Amino acid sequence: MPDVTKTAPAPEDVHGPVTDPTSVAKAAKARSLWGDAWADLRRNPYFLVSSVLIVVLLVIAVFPGLFTGASATHADLGKHFLKKPELSKIGSEGWLGYDGQGRSVYARVIYGTRASITVGVCVTVLVTLFGSLIGMLSGFFGGWVDAILSGFTNIFLGLPFLLGAMVVLQSFSERKVWVVVLALAFLGWTQIARVMRGAVITAKASDYVQAARALGASTTRIMFRHILPNVMAPVIVVATISLGVYISAEATLSYLGLGLADPTISWGIDISTGSNQIRVAQHILIYPSIMLSITVLAFIMLGEAVRNALDPKSR
Secondary structure, eight states, X not given: OOOOOOOOOXXXXXXXXOOOHHHHHHHHHHTSHHHHHHHHHHHOHHHHHHHHHHHHHHHHHHOGGGTOOSXXXXXOXXXXXXXOOOTTSTTSTXXXXXXXXXXXXXXXXXXXXXXXXXXXXXXXXXXXXXXXXHHHHHHHHOHHHHHHXXXXXXXXXXXXXXXXXXXXXHTOSSXXXXXXXXXXXXXXXXXXXXXXXXXXHHXXXXXXXXXXXXXXXXXXXXXXXXXXXXXXXXXXXXXXXXXXXXXXXXXXXXXXXXXXXXXXXXXXXXXXXXXXXXXXXXXXXXXXXXXXXXXXXXXXXXXXXXXXXXXXXXX
């Protein structure tokens, strides 16, 4: 007789595939916005290149003595600026030549990194904190709070950024790094405030916020535990791109004589000094300009990579 014994169906044939709960949790975590963003960033050549450049710049800013043993302030008029740079002696005091006061251009390029990075990072942190706070309050409470804060933001938004910074800095007799930082932060927070306001208004109507309200969550908890983590992506993008803009703004103000001033070492100051000898000693102007361009480009590239990674429409 033919064998009519039937094999019992496997559990997956009756109830579907057996799924490991741990695998589900890991897959869900991998599908989060930040997980997908980090995965995209690691494959993005712009992110990798800009990250390497920024790390090198940060090391230069923190430990300039590792890259040059020359003094950036020592002036020796015997080392004339018309002398050609000693390009074959890499890393030496005269590698990139000397400026009009006999100071090493290479040493000043290295030590000038600290002021530019410090201004850019500090201004970005201040405008992100203040702008995010204003935008959060305006978007969350709405009504008369939104009207007042939006009007306040629009007033500052109507002020030309560089012109306003020039007017503010003109009132200080001594312009150190912290003065330039406060002047730029005083006028630079408006864009982040508007971005945060729009993101909060959108998030406020989400189901998870309504559920938190129904469960009796306090206003502070809703704002900082439910809304804030979900609206930081566009703010991070704007802040990252703006960092390079603030570095460029500092150099522009220093070039015009309204930003940092001696004895502070700044690329903008050296570019301004080099412009006076551009016909006979172009190296005084060229090398600080190249360093400034590389720094600004690195942060803009990083911001673009982060924007593409955090933008769901690009997936």
